[in-house]
Amino acid sequence: MSATILxxxxxxxxxxGHPRRDLFISPREFNRQMDFLKQDGFHVTSLDLIKNSLTGGEPLPHHTVAITFDDGFEDIFQNAFPILRAHGFTATIFVITGTLGAAVSQGDTSECERYLSAEHLRALSAADITIGSHSTAHRRLGNIPLDEATEEIVNSRKVLEEILGRPVTWFSYPFGSFNSEVARCVRNAGYAGAVSVIRDNRVKPSQVYYLPRVMVMPDATLLRFRYYFSALYSIIHRIKNRRRWGEYA
Ligand SMILES: [Zn+2]
Known part of the structure; x- marks a missing residue:
């Protein structure tokens, strides 16, 4: 089923000098991308609606898109949230509970990464932005003992539910790292689904606990942004996905 999760x-x-410049999209570019979605008639929806459709509910309209943010940086509140609001778009933000409200220095730069606080999360949630878990400490869950992965999955959910006073039902694997046991653990912890870094703009019912996504790169011109939604993108990534993700792709 065609549904692009960005x-x-x-x-x-x-x-x-930031070591991960590839993780930055300028507010101007983000605004242009949201304008493009609006003008080209894309349906920006929630992960819940995508899951609902995958599990036998209403079929999704053509050109369905969901917007996700990993890591929960403060700039999402300052820069992305007003733009989302202006376009009437919802989104899901996956936050790391261990760094809520923190400022963490990055590599050799004097810059700090600032993370969303509990207060930010409550304001975003009240504005119908979905808050999901990106674990407590951002470890590679597929590579650590299962009891430690379970703690990351279960505790982060508990912390977020206490902050928000509502169920937290979506999970994003740090670094996209998971295996079948970790995915089962996410399901057993009560999450409705999870997103991965399998690269595709199509989603299958078998993938509710590791939904593929499309990573928006900073060099994305509007032409390239349009390509993210094309059949060509799916075809090109199919072979890579099979090689890297095997049965999950
Ligand atoms: Zn992350």
Missing amino acids: TYHHVADAPP
Whole structure:
């Protein structure tokens, strides 16, 4: 089924010398991309509606898109949230509970990464932005003992539910790292579904606990942004996905 789940990290101008400039989309570019979705008649929807459709509910309209942000940086509140609101778009933000409200220095730069606080999360949630879990400490869950992965999955959900006073039902694997046991653990912990870094703009019912996404790169011209939604994107990534993700792709 065609449904493109977009992945963003920072929406901000990349600080000079930042080690991960590939994670930054400028607010101007983000605004242009949202304008494009609006003007071209895309249906921006929630992960819940995509899951609902995958599990036998209403079919999705053609050109369905969901917008997700990983890591929960503060610039999402400052820069992306007003743009989403202006376009009437919903989104899901996956936050790391261990760094809520923190400022963490990055590599050799003097820059700090600032993370969303509990207060930000409540404001976003009240505005119908979905808050999901991106674990407590952002470890590679597919590579650590299952009891430690379970703690990351279960505790982060508990912390977020206490902050928000509502169920937290979506999970994003840090670094996209998971295996069948970790995915089962996410399901057993009460999540409705999870997103991965399998690269595709199509989703299958078997993938509710590792939904593929499309990572928006900072060099994405509008032409390239349009390509993210094309059949060509899916075909090109099919072979790579099979090689990297095997049965999950
Ligand atoms: Zn992450």
